[in-house]
Amino acid sequence: MFKLKFKSRSVHKIVKGNFKMAKIAVVGAGPSGSSTGYHLAKNGHHVTLIDKESFPRDKACGDGITAKAVRALTKMGIDYEYLKKLASEYYLWNSSIISYYSQEYHQEYSDWSICIPRYIFDNIIYEKAIDAGCIHHQQSVTNISQFRSNFKHEFDYIVDARGIFAGECNVIGIREYWTLPIELFPHYYHYNIQVYLEQELGSQELGSNGYLWIFPVGLNDKLLKINVGLGLSLKDYERRGTNLIRFFDEFVVRHHVAGKFLDNVVTRTRKKVYPLATTKWNNKIYENNIFKVGDAANLTDPVTGEGIHNAIASGFYLAQAINMSEDIESVKINYQKFYQKYFQKKLRTRLLQEKMLSLPVLRNFLLYKIGKLSK
Ligand SMILES: Cc1cc2nc3c(=O)[nH]c(=O)nc-3n(C[C@H](O)[C@H](O)[C@H](O)COP(=O)(O)OP(=O)(O)OC[C@H]3O[C@@H](n4cnc5c(N)ncnc54)[C@H](O)[C@@H]3O)c2cc1C
Known part of the structure; x- marks a missing residue:
């Protein structure tokens, strides 16, 4: 009642x-x-x-x-x-890096956006x-x-x-906040959001695309805060039958960009899993x-x-x-x-x-x- x-x-x-x-x-x-x-x-x-x-x-x-x-x-x-x-x-931010199966597309926008x-x-x-x-x-x-x-x-x-x-719900996502010293965040990534559609995260069989995102969300004199997350199609996630938190932890370590940031991370907050x-x-x-x-x-x-x-x-x-x-x-x-x-x-x-x-x-x-x- x-x-x-x-x-x-x-x-x-x-x-x-x-x-x-x-x-x-x-x-x-x-x-x-x-x-x-x-x-x-x-x-x-x-x-x-x-x-x-x-x-x-x-x-x-x-x-x-x-x-x-x-x-x-x-x-x-x-x-x-x-x-x-x-x-x-x-x-x-006013530009994005979208990478599809390791091919990078850099796009600049005339308008500013915000995280x-x-x-x-x-x-x-x-x-x-x-x-x-x-x-x-x-x-x-x-x-x-x-x-x-x-x-x-x-x-x-x-x-x-x-x-x-x-x-x-048809997609499942997980996100975590990382902070790292601003001087260790390469200039190439400044004012950018990054999205990586990786072969490993999708399924050709199911016709689905999964992705990793890296979005800066806060900045002070010393530290940059980034939001790092993964999105997988629900069907693909169920087919894998994997623990999403463990999968995320393992995936970011071996990812060619996230893995490098991870080497310099000062803090990591609790992960949050959420459907889309x-x-x-x-x-x-x-x-x-x-x-x-x-x-x-x-x-x-x-x-x-x-x-x-x-x-x-x-x-x-x-x-x-x-x-x-x-x-x-x-x-x-x-x-x-x-x-x-x-x-x-x-x-x-x-x-x-x-x-x-x-x-x-x-x-x-x-x-x-x-x-x-x-x-
Ligand atoms: C992992 C992930 C990453 C995403 N990244 C982006 C992004 O970078 N940019 C972007 O534009 N979109 C993104 N989205 C999508 C975006 O989050 C949603 O589209 C947006 O939040 C939708 O807003 P909403 O108000 O409809 O729902 P919500 O923001 O989910 O708000 C729903 C509200 O309803 C309340 N509620 C739920 N159940 C009940 C209940 N039973 N009784 C009473 N209240 C209830 C909740 O507490 C909540 O406050 C992302 C989504 C996910 C899951």
């Missing part, structure tokens, strides 16, 4: 002037939930933001926040200056949602359909933003009158593993759909239109690219495109 207690409001919609304010429960206060909550609360809706954790809370991630994710954040009044002021740790540990980044977005008027409840909602039927008189809309716990919900051909953005955003809707890019941008953007578009609609059926129609226009085509293209990456003739062209599309 749910422990939540909400003040009962007798009317279904509270009308102020001509504007109908809805009562909305957003379950999950990560980037997608906080973005949804922020944009709804800013428009005068009553938003209850429910999360099983209290903030700040950690989330296993590469911590890479692309320029387009920062652009999506500007709609919440968050820009680079704001992030740099509030984040106690960050690292700016911020999610413990810090998610809290910045969450605080914005609270400042905009969202009410926080700390509670775990394991069965959201049950939640909906229990609280159908309390809320006009229910939004599922519980991330992978609501989405469908990369996109599927037929993503569902609502089900049983419950709307989904971010990872709950499987909006993560299957090639790069980037999900933060789509999490923030889907929150914005769902809020727009609610703001412009009279009832739940019109919200569905409008949200679906936004989804088709801003997400579906790009995500489906990525699914095709993921499959085509295994064809050597197309690989160079695709890696160039992937670098460009991640801007």
